[in-house]
Amino acid sequence: MSEYEQGALPSSGAPKSLIAAKLGLGLDGLLSVMNSIGSGWIFLLMVMICVDATGRTFFAHPFHGVNELVEMSIVGIVFMQLGDATRRGRLTRSDGFYNLMRARAPGFWRYQATIFELLGITFFVIVLTGAIPEMIDAYQLDYFVGEEGLFTFPEWPIKLVIVLGCLVTLLQFVRILWRIVRTGSAQISPPGA
Amino acid sequence: MSPIEIGVSSVVLIVFFIYTGLYIPVALGLISFVGVWIIRDNVDIAVALLSESVSDTISALTFAAIPLFALMGLITQKAGIGRDVYEVANFIFYRIRGGLGIATVAANAIFASITGSSIASASVFTKVAVPEMRRFGFKTRFSVGVVAGSSVLGMLIPPSNMLIIYAIVTEQSIGQMFIAGIVPGILLAIAYAGLILFLAYFVPRFVGGQQSAGIAAEDWASMNWFDFSAKVTPVIILVLVVLGGIYGGIVTPVEAGALGALTALIIAIVKRALSLRDFWEILVETGHIAASILFLIISASMYSRMLGVAGLPTLFGDFLIHMELTLVTLMVIYVIMLILLGTILDTSSIILIIVPLFLGVLDSYGIDLVWFGIVTVVGAEIGLLTPPLGISCFVIKSTIDDPSVSLADIFIGALPFAVTMLLVLIVLIAYPVLSLGLLNFSFL
Amino acid sequence: TNTAGATETIKMTAIDGYSTKSMWVREFIGFFIPAIDKKLAATGNYKIQWNQAFGGQIVKVRGVMSGLQKGLGDIGVVTAVFHGDKLPLQQIAFATPFVTTDPGLVARTFDGLAGKFPAIKQAFAKFGQVYLTNGAVLDSYQIFSKKSITKLGDFQGLKVGSAGLNLRWLQGFGAAGVSGSLVTYYNKLKTGVLDAIMLWPESVAGRKMYEVAPYVLKANLGSVNSKAITANAKSWKKLPGEVQKAIRAAAVEYRDRLAEQALAKAAGSFAKIKANGGKIHTMDQAGRVEWANKMPNVAKGWAASLEKKGLPGNAMLTSYMDTMRAAKQPIIRQWDKE
Ligand code: NA
Numbered sequence: 004m005s006e007y008e009q010g011a012l013p014s015s016g017a018p019k020s021l022i023a024a025k026l027g028l029g030l031d032g033l034l035s036v037m038n039s040i041g042s043g044w045i046f047l048l049m050v051m052i053c054v055d056a057t058g059r060t061f062f063a064h065p066f067h068g069v070n071e072l073v074e075m076s077i078v079g080i081v082f083m084q085l086g087d088a089t090r091r092g093r094l095t096r097s098d099g100f101y102n103l104m105r106a107r108a109p110g111f112w113r114y115q116a117t118i119f120e121l122l123g124i125t126f127f128v129i130v131l132t133g134a135i136p137e138m139i140d141a142y143q144l145d146y147f148v149g150e151e152g153l154f155t156f157p158e159w160p161i162k163l164v165i166v167l168g169c170l171v172t173l174l175q176f177v178r179i180l181w182r183i184v185r186t187g188s189a190q191i192s193p194p195g196a
Numbered sequence: 197m198s199p200i201e202i203g204v205s206s207v208v209l210i211v212f213f214i215y216t217g218l219y220i221p222v223a224l225g226l227i228s229f230v231g232v233w234i235i236r237d238n239v240d241i242a243v244a245l246l247s248e249s250v251s252d253t254i255s256a257l258t259f260a261a262i263p264l265f266a267l268m269g270l271i272t273q274k275a276g277i278g279r280d281v282y283e284v285a286n287f288i289f290y291r292i293r294g295g296l297g298i299a300t301v302a303a304n305a306i307f308a309s310i311t312g313s314s315i316a317s318a319s320v321f322t323k324v325a326v327p328e329m330r331r332f333g334f335k336t337r338f339s340v341g342v343v344a345g346s347s348v349l350g351m352l353i354p355p356s357n358m359l360i361i362y363a364i365v366t367e368q369s370i371g372q373m374f375i376a377g378i379v380p381g382i383l384l385a386i387a388y389a390g391l392i393l394f395l396a397y398f399v400p401r402f403v404g405g406q407q408s409a410g411i412a413a414e415d416w417a418s419m420n421w422f423d424f425s426a427k428v429t430p431v432i433i434l435v436l437v438v439l440g441g442i443y444g445g446i447v448t449p450v451e452a453g454a455l456g457a458l459t460a461l462i463i464a465i466v467k468r469a470l471s472l473r474d475f476w477e478i479l480v481e482t483g484h485i486a487a488s489i490l491f492l493i494i495s496a497s498m499y500s501r502m503l504g505v506a507g508l509p510t511l512f513g514d515f516l517i518h519m520e521l522t523l524v525t526l527m528v529i530y531v532i533m534l535i536l537l538g539t540i541l542d543t544s545s546i547i548l549i550i551v552p553l554f555l556g557v558l559d560s561y562g563i564d565l566v567w568f569g570i571v572t573v574v575g576a577e578i579g580l581l582t583p584p585l586g587i588s589c590f591v592i593k594s595t596i597d598d599p600s601v602s603l604a605d606i607f608i609g610a611l612p613f614a615v616t617m618l619l620v621l622i623v624l625i626a627y628p629v630l631s632l633g634l635l636n637f638s639f640l
Numbered sequence: 641t642n643t644a645g646a647t648e649t650i651k652m653t654a655i656d657g658y659s660t661k662s663m664w665v666r667e668f669i670g671f672f673i674p675a676i677d678k679k680l681a682a683t684g685n686y687k688i689q690w691n692q693a694f695g696g697q698i699v700k701v702r703g704v705m706s707g708l709q710k711g712l713g714d715i716g717v718v719t720a721v722f723h724g725d726k727l728p729l730q731q732i733a734f735a736t737p738f739v740t741t742d743p744g745l746v747a748r749t750f751d752g753l754a755g756k757f758p759a760i761k762q763a764f765a766k767f768g769q770v771y772l773t774n775g776a777v778l779d780s781y782q783i784f785s786k787k788s789i790t791k792l793g794d795f796q797g798l799k800v801g802s803a804g805l806n807l808r809w810l811q812g813f814g815a816a817g818v819s820g821s822l823v824t825y826y827n828k829l830k831t832g833v834l835d836a837i838m839l840w841p842e843s844v845a846g847r848k849m850y851e852v853a854p855y856v857l858k859a860n861l862g863s864v865n866s867k868a869i870t871a872n873a874k875s876w877k878k879l880p881g882e883v884q885k886a887i888r889a890a891a892v893e894y895r896d897r898l899a900e901q902a903l904a905k906a907a908g909s910f911a912k913i914k915a916n917g918g919k920i921h922t923m924d925q926a927g928r929v930e931w932a933n934k935m936p937n938v939a940k941g942w943a944a945s946l947e948k949k950g951l952p953g954n955a956m957l958t959s960y961m962d963t964m965r966a967a968k969q970p971i972i973r974q975w976d977k978e
């Protein structure tokens with residue numbers, strides 16, 4: 004699957020709708036920022052674990068809360084990257100039949116792709132229906148990980164990342180759907196092509 | 197609907213949607229949602245199943261091993277370590293018929309000992325070995341098949357993310373699981389080499405490839421000792437850091453991943469093989485791998501939790517006990533289920549779904565959980581090579597960036613390797629000592 | 641409701657993230673469920689069709705709380721020690737070490753508190769659950785280590801693993817508490833991520849942790865009630881009175897059975913550890929007194945933090961300690977009277 008198949012990056016053709024184009028650019032910006040944070044986070048994760056592992060050898064006093072931070076980091080990294088991974092066509096799918104239809108039966112494929120994007124939107128709407136109240140609870144009721152008096156870290160920031168990650172992925176599905184409906188194709192040329 | 201009807205129809209629907217090309221996490225998630233809604237007749241509980249899985253599945257320390265070993269794999273790839281290992285292996289094996297294929301297997305086996313996932317192995321050797329093999333006239337299907345088949349070694353020879361996941365599910369020691377994976381991993385590598393020799397002699401049209409005379413002109417075919425040691429030293433350092441760290445009792449597998457990634461980074465900087473921009477791209481790529489694999493694990497968890505809500509694991513356990521199966525029959529059923537699930541699910545999802553089903557009955561058969569884990573991982577990894585969902589084949593497809601190589605080509609090329617895996621699996625089942633023998637040595 | 645004499649079948653899903661490797665799950669299956677079934681069979685009006693989803697089939701170990709809240713399970717074992725933020729009241733025994741090593745007494749006393757202080761049941765009600773009883777699954781915390789520890793000074797610079805608030809029992813001795821799950825300790829000890837663990841003998845012997853942590857400091861730090869047995873509130877409301885009554889009665893029997901098992905397993909587990917090369921050092925009373933007096937008053941801190949949230953921390957602490965004093969427990973430090 005090519006990098007640019009899933010409706011990534013602004014179209015090289017003139018946009019039909021200025022508002023849609025601006026929304027698309029805004030989403031691209033957001034996805035890129037979240038992607039950068041997620042990528043930097045991986046580096047931090049590596050450093051954090053290395054410092055902890057070597058630190059216990061060289062310092063008498065090890066660090067509190069590394070376990071908790073690592074556990075939250077994994078969730079953070081995944082949901083920071085999920086939207087961009089979707090934009091780059093990295094959300095796992097078995098594309099044999101799908102691509103065959105796209106090439107051989109574009110009319111059928113258009114219905115198929117529309118239904119699949121709608122199902123994707125439905126899925127993330129359901130996840131958000133559950134995740135948003137969880138995030139609000141975590142914020143309002145001060146949920147934390149760790150032990151009071153030793154090390155605690157609030158739970159709401161990571162819940163916020165989950166919600167944001169699912170939200171931008173949902174918006175990415177909406178954009179692909181929009182392109183399929185408008186142009187009959189999710190294919191976008193890479194910049195400069 | 198009865199639990200069994202739900203279970204069967206969910207499998208049918210998942211197969212249908214995955215075949216037609218729906219995003220797999222979406223298929224697993226939505227079907228789980230509908231399943232729980234029907235079972236419990238309550239939409240809130242169905243929503244809760246999804247949100248609980250999203251927030252609760254991957255927030256465990258051990259999952260950090262997945263991005264870390266992926267990062268290490270990508271840096272070693274960028275630093276040319278995969279290529280170096282491959283050239284050394286070529287130098288050793290090129291004289292043999294199908295030698296570049298055997299070299300790929302050998303290089304994979306070595307590379308497997310510094311990476312925890314088949315994804316890293318598949319992506320490294322797609323870039324390194326496939327172009328080289330094609331250059332020397334090996335058939336594309338064979339070339340990608342060798343890479344797909346041998347990438348499986350990445351998850352069997354320790355360190356291994358799948359052995360880690362199995363250890364988490366069954367509460368076994370990760371270190372013991374790793375030790376148990378060594379001999380089966382080497383055995384599988386030898387079986388692959390045997391397969392390649394067999395194919396090269398008896399099905400040359402499938403293999404292709406030039407004879408050694410044409411290859412002898414290559415630089416690496418006349419490698420001197422200085423080149424040789426320069427190419428293998430980084431690997432030795434990384435193996436020492438990762439496996440030495442784990443078995444020396446210095447670090448956990450997760451920490452070994454982080455230290456291995458850092459060491460690979462230092463090696464790459466020393467080799468001047470990595471610009472800042474390269475490194476950033478690697479971090480982004482690692483993020484994409486982490487997101488797609490871990491989100492798949494989340495959605496697989498939705499599905500296995502749905503089966504739990506339907507009560508299928510309990511029903512299944514009772515069913516097995518009442519059937520009074522012999523150990524052999526039980527294992528045959530188990531392997532068949534692994535392979536069937538392997539067609540549509542990734543390795544970790546299979547472990548997460550099927551192992552809890554069997555866990556309840558293993559005690560009454562006196563089955564060793566470490567051995568059962570090796571059987572499980574090898575059996576489930578056959579699925580890496582089988583359509584429609586074969587992760588190793590997907591990785592090759594997305595890495596190779598060549599539209600003339602279809603996913604079908606890769607699956608066809610990988611088929612002989614999948615069959616070989618099954619034969620090795622039967623041997624591993626028949627001789628548990630292959631998995632458990634090393635555990636008796638106290639120095640480990 | 642049952643005039644025709646037919647038996648009505650009710651579906652219930654029991655959940656825990658822990659597997660049958662854990663004593664309380666084995667007893668849930670082998671004792672609790674049969675006890676409920678037997679009571680219902682006596683009248684024959686109702687029969688429960690159980691879905692036993694243990695070992696992470698539906699929820700992970702930390703997910704039982706939200707799983708029962710959201711209705712993914714109907715009844716289950718919440719490991720309250722993981723939820724210091726949501727269930728602070730449940731931590732009382734973790735805040736009062738060196739008081740008792742009688743798990744049955746701890747569990748019964750806490751149920752007494754639950755009857756006296758509505759805040760305990762309200763805490764569960766807030767999370768959509770009905771509190772049935774609690775469970776003390778260990779006789780006493782002890783220290784298991786890679787190197788010999790015989791006095792407080794030996795803790796300097798060590799990393800000690802345990803589950804929750806009990807990590808504070810080591811505060812001030814130069815050790816770092818590392819919270820983690822039972823199932824990861826073996827490997828963490830082996831690799832040196834941990835130097836020692838604060839656990840109880842049954843879990844150490846059961847998971848062969850003596851192989852990597854052969855030294856035992858038998859300090860009898862105390863027993864705790866780390867478990868709560870709860871039901872999803874909506875499922876509970878739908879149950880007929882007779883079934884509710886049967887479950888409540890069986891839950892209390894299950895609670896006492898767990899305590900009994902915890903005690904019964906302890907002696908054999910020490911023997912197993914010893915037989916496998918473990919070296920047990922029993923701390924003398926002077927050492928225990930020093931330990932109890934040198935650690936921070938965790939109980940007061942715990943109570944004060946509850947009072948700040950408008951919960952009866954001080955009254956609960958006094959009531960708990962009063963019960964322990966009335967039961968003539970060998971209390972080293974009067975946590976409530978400082
Ligand atoms: Na490996």
Ligand code: NA
Pocket residue numbers: 538539540541578579580581582583584585586587
């Ligand atoms: Na497959």
